[in-house]
Amino acid sequence: MIPELMIFGIQIILGISIIAFISEYIDASLGMGYGTSLTPLLLIMGYSPLDIVPAVLLSEIITGILAGILHHKVGNVNFRNPIEQKVTLVLVLCSVFGTLAAVMIAINLPTLFLKTYIGILVLVMGVIILATRKKIRRFSWRKIVGIGVLAAFNKGMSGGGYGPVITGGQMLSGMDGRKAIGITSLAEGLTCVVGVLLYLFASRDVNWTLLAPSLILGAVLSVPLSAHTVKKIPETSFRTLVGLMTIILGLYTLANTYLL
Numbered sequence: 503m504i505p506e507l508m509i510f511g512i513q514i515i516l517g518i519s520i521i522a523f524i525s526e527y528i529d530a531s532l533g534m535g536y537g538t539s540l541t542p543l544l545l546i547m548g549y550s551p552l553d554i555v556p557a558v559l560l561s562e563i564i565t566g567i568l569a570g571i572l573h574h575k576v577g578n579v580n581f582r583n584p585i586e587q588k589v590t591l592v593l594v595l596c597s598v599f600g601t602l603a604a605v606m607i608a609i610n611l612p613t614l615f616l617k618t619y620i621g622i623l624v625l626v627m628g629v630i631i632l633a634t635r636k637k638i639r640r641f642s643w644r645k646i647v648g649i650g651v652l653a654a655f656n657k658g659m660s661g662g663g664y665g666p667v668i669t670g671g672q673m674l675s676g677m678d679g680r681k682a683i684g685i686t687s688l689a690e691g692l693t694c695v696v697g698v699l700l701y702l703f704a705s706r707d708v709n710w711t712l713l714a715p716s717l718i719l720g721a722v723l724s725v726p727l728s729a730h731t732v733k734k735i736p737e738t739s740f741r742t743l744v745g746l747m748t749i750i751l752g753l754y755t756l757a758n759t760y761l762l
Contacts, residue, residue, distance in 0.1 A: 515716045518544075522561065522720030528743075530569040530728030531735070533683035534631065534665030536562060536721070538624050538748050542755040549713065551616040557713035559697040565721040566691020570684060572729035579684025589646060589677070590685050593668060596650030597693035602700060603655060617759040625752025627666040631745035634670050635738055641676030649675075654693055664690050666748070680732055 521543055529536030537558050544554045573579050581587055649671030653664040665686055672682035 515719075518547075518713065518716035519720030522717045523724045526565050526721035527724035527728050527731075528747075529665055530565070530573075530687055530725050531683075531731045532665075533669030533686035534627075535748070536565075537664065538627055538666060539751055540717075541620055542624060542751040544713070545617060545620065545755060546758055551620070553713060556698055556701040557717055559694040559701070560714045561717035561721050562694045563691050563698065564718055565725055566687050566689075566694060568691075568722065569725045569728065570688025570691060572725060573680075573684030573687055573732065576729050576733060578680040578729065578732050580681075581684075581688070586681060586685060589672070590689050592643070592646055593650040593653075593685070593689040594692045596647050597654030597664075597689065598696050600651040600654030602696070614759065617755065621752050621755035621759060623752070624748050624755060628745045628747070628749030628752055630670060631666055631748065632742065634674055635742060635745065645671060645675045650689075654697075664693070683732055 521540060525536045525540040525543075528534075528539065540558060541551075541554055544558075545551070570579075570581070574581050579586055581590065649667050653667035653671075668686045668689065669682050672685065673679055677685070
């Protein structure tokens with residue numbers, strides 16, 4: 503009986519690690535898709551939002567900072583550049599306020615509402631990714647501040663929705679795609695520190711240790727591969743793929759919440 507339980511436990515760990523590997527590979531390659539794709543899949547597996555969100559945030563502290571470092575190392579972004587430093591700092595500072603508000607709301611909402619929010623969020627993000635995949639606009643600091651707050655609110659509420667807003671928003675604001683991806687990775691990792699601390703202080707029922715080790719294992723392994731992928735694969739192709747995937751996951755999450 504005990505060996506069977508151990509085998510089952512190992513299968514669960516490996517399964518979650520593989521899902522995290524794929525999700526983080528997409529995220530670190532495109533600046534979006536980790537929480538957006540991972541959260542609905544974990545919901546489908548039966549985990550509750552208050553178990554999922556802190557675990558996703560914790561894993562992204564490590565992977566986000568690591569991805570930012572590797573993107574800098576391979577030349578996708580240069581954090582010694584004053585503009586890129588300032589954009590990262592502004593996004594992180596704005597994100598703190600958005601995360602604070604979202605976490606305080608999330609711990610007081612019923613599970614059904616959180617699942618509905620996640621489903622709608624993922625669906626909308628997919629549509630936005632597809633609709634804006636080829637658009638480039640003049641850089642605007644006002645837009646940077648706005649997307650920083652909105653993206654962090656999404657992250658604190660559902661564990662996802664940060665990358666699509668931050669990366670897409672930077673591109674719409676005139677930032678180069680590869681730089682936007684590197685900045686998003688680092689800013690997301692630093693923002694998640696705030697989210698994890700808030701969950702630890704505000705809620706006594708979070709069991710994020712159940713998921714976090716498996717998520718970290720799978721996600722970290724994918725980061726080096728992702729940094730090199732950004733230099734070789736056309737960005738639009740990844741945006742289209744992630745957009746379609748998030749739309750499908752959003753619809754499935756809503757169906758799983760209300761119909762299945």
